[in-house]
Amino acid sequence: MQLQDLLYGVTIKELVGRTDREVNALTFDSRKVTSDDVFFAIVGTAADGHLFINQTVDQGTKVIVCENLPEIDNFDVTYVKVDNSSVALGIMAGNFYGNPSADLKLIGITGTNGKTTIATILFKLFKDLGYKTGLLSTVENYINDTVVVATHTTPNPIVLNALLRDMVNAGCDYCFMEVSSHAVAQHRIEGLTFSGGVFSNLTHDHLDFHKTFDEYLKAKKAFFDVLPKSAFALTNIDDKNGMVMLQNTKAYKKTYALKQLADFKAKIIENQFSGLHLDIDNEDVYFKLVGSFNAYNLLAVYGTAILLEQDKLKVLTLLSSLTGAEGRFDYIISTDNIIGIVDYAHTPDAVQNVLSTIANIRKGTEQVITVIGCGGDRDKTKRPVMAQVACDWSDKVILTSDNPRTEDPQAIINEMEAGVSPTNKRKTISILDRKEAIKTACHLAKSGDIILVAGKGHEKYQEINGVRNHFDDKEILLEQFNPRS
Ligand SMILES: CC(=O)N[C@H]1[C@@H](OP(=O)(O)OP(=O)(O)OC[C@H]2O[C@@H](n3ccc(=O)[nH]c3=O)[C@H](O)[C@@H]2O)O[C@H](CO)[C@@H](O)[C@@H]1O[C@H](C)C(=O)N[C@@H](C)C(=O)N[C@H](CCC(=O)O)C(=O)O
Ligand SMILES: Nc1ncnc2c1ncn2[C@@H]1O[C@H](COP(=O)(O)OP(=O)(O)OP(=O)(O)O)[C@@H](O)[C@H]1O
Ligand SMILES: N[C@H](CCC[C@H](N)C(=O)O)C(=O)O
Numbered sequence: 001m002q003l004q005d006l007l008y009g010v011t012i013k014e015l016v017g018r019t020d021r022e023v024n025a026l027t028f029d030s031r032k033v034t035s036d037d038v039f040f041a042i043v044g045t046a047a048d049g050h051l052f053i054n055q056t057v058d059q060g061t062k063v064i065v066c067e068n069l070p071e072i073d074n075f076d077v078t079y080v081k082v083d084n085s086s087v088a089l090g091i092m093a094g095n096f097y098g099n100p101s102a103d104l105k106l107i108g109i110t111g112t113n114g115k116t117t118i119a120t121i122l123f124k125l126f127k128d129l130g131y132k133t134g135l136l137s138t139v140e141n142y143i144n145d146t147v148v149v150a151t152h153t154t155p156n157p158i159v160l161n162a163l164l165r166d167m168v169n170a171g172c173d174y175c176f177m178e179v180s181s182h183a184v185a186q187h188r189i190e191g192l193t194f195s196g197g198v199f200s201n202l203t204h205d206h207l208d209f210h211k212t213f214d215e216y217l218k219a220k221k222a223f224f225d226v227l228p229k230s231a232f233a234l235t236n237i238d239d240k241n242g243m244v245m246l247q248n249t250k251a252y253k254k255t256y257a258l259k260q261l262a263d264f265k266a267k268i269i270e271n272q273f274s275g276l277h278l279d280i281d282n283e284d285v286y287f288k289l290v291g292s293f294n295a296y297n298l299l300a301v302y303g304t305a306i307l308l309e310q311d312k313l314k315v316l317t318l319l320s321s322l323t324g325a326e327g328r329f330d331y332i333i334s335t336d337n338i339i340g341i342v343d344y345a346h347t348p349d350a351v352q353n354v355l356s357t358i359a360n361i362r363k364g365t366e367q368v369i370t371v372i373g374c375g376g377d378r379d380k381t382k383r384p385v386m387a388q389v390a391c392d393w394s395d396k397v398i399l400t401s402d403n404p405r406t407e408d409p410q411a412i413i414n415e416m417e418a419g420v421s422p423t424n425k426r427k428t429i430s431i432l433d434r435k436e437a438i439k440t441a442c443h444l445a446k447s448g449d450i451i452l453v454a455g456k457g458h459e460k461y462q463e464i465n466g467v468r469n470h471f472d473d474k475e476i477l478l479e480q481f482n483p484r485s
């Protein structure tokens, strides 16, 4: 592709060199450049891409997009100065792949919890409705039937547009994608054409990155703010920030709620281990998903499907037989009748939601044992809160490790312990090794008891110092359990 075509829609502050040159690929990582690439110099959280410009020129890069021009001594290279290299990357990645987002119906889902669940169920539903569909999610990406490994919740603009292009080429009509707050803040969704946006909720997470709750809210809201007039903006108004999300959007505004009047409304009739029984838009429907938080997720899915002009009864019939995403309230029952639940709850709100769901549907006398850790190199302020919430809602809590990354795992557990009140202390034990922690929970449990293993869900690894070792919560529970089903 010619550089001049690639630059369409980019606000250029200064241009040095030719634009009538062919480019082969885009990259923002000097460690991956090859000749005839465009290199984007990005100021990141750990490094400044501008420091690698000369190195990439030595490696054969012919085009540099940057925020500050370096000293130029190679006049065979084209330098494009912009305000924000990440914004330019989003627009140029779209151009490079022929702006695939405009050729399908792209729906983005944002919020602290529920994104994967909502996106995955929408993907399954639209496939069942007979459409070719794509999915971009934390667990995995799909180009209709083809699975592609997911490295991020929302991929970088190059990977993202390449995947959307593959979807369009495969004939997909729809793509459902998660929009993380990191992605908005880092302009990973820049230049995309959305047909709709969904907001699930906003609670405590990622304050290491966004610093304040207000900044976190702004990142989520920025996604709704850029939705075009032709798109819908669907928000959960039972969440206290649900209305805020709609304030500046040009899209047409739609709401969903369980507790108040809204465009899409549901009422929980029954909430049991076997599933949810809901009155949804005046229809009586049983669903396989468990927990009141999933009533919200189902309602978001239902509202989205209706806004995408699908038939109400067909949608509800298909939805009632669908399961959620892997590792979300995923449960097995042992031969001794112990219930083991693997759930991706890794925020205080998610832990409380899952444990309150268990509290609502337990029979009464059994004990709830929670195994929980907190990720390293992530928001430290959620650690004591997650431990305290786990204690408030469990009979026993085993504090353990969850992806310590570059941090000392014992130090993370100490920070969790600091949140446990003196009265709750007697309920907790700390076991550094997660496998031992799960095994101990299984040994402590008696018939009828419920074990929640929280935080890792679908993850198949434990990340320690940059190395991902195989680890699977469910596999360990199964080993211990000899499951009945
Ligand atoms: C904190 C964060 O989001 N970091 C992401 C970010 O990296 P960064 O800006 O920190 O990069 P950096 O290391 O400071 O480097 C700056 C620039 O210099 C370049 N560089 C650096 C070194 C070098 O030798 N040469 C070079 O060119 C880098 O490629 C980069 O362009 O941009 C990278 C490229 O897109 C991402 O891979 C990286 O994700 C890291 C791995 C990550 O863990 N991100 C997580 C937190 C994340 O994004 N999570 C959200 C989900 C959150 C949720 O909702 O739960 C997600 O969407 O997945
Ligand atoms: N609507 C909801 N409200 C609150 N908690 C929820 C909701 N949906 C799911 N959860 C809880 O949050 C956990 C994560 O759910 P899910 O993976 O769907 O969210 P996510 O927003 O994609 O998370 P991530 O940002 O990590 O990708 C679930 O395992 C469950 O414990
Ligand atoms: N998307 C979240 C996932 C957290 C999952 C948990 N297992 C952890 O490692 O903290 C994050 O990257 O913060």
Ligand SMILES: [Mg+2]
Binding pocket: 115, 116, 137, 138, 139, 153, 178
């Ligand atoms: Mg997700």
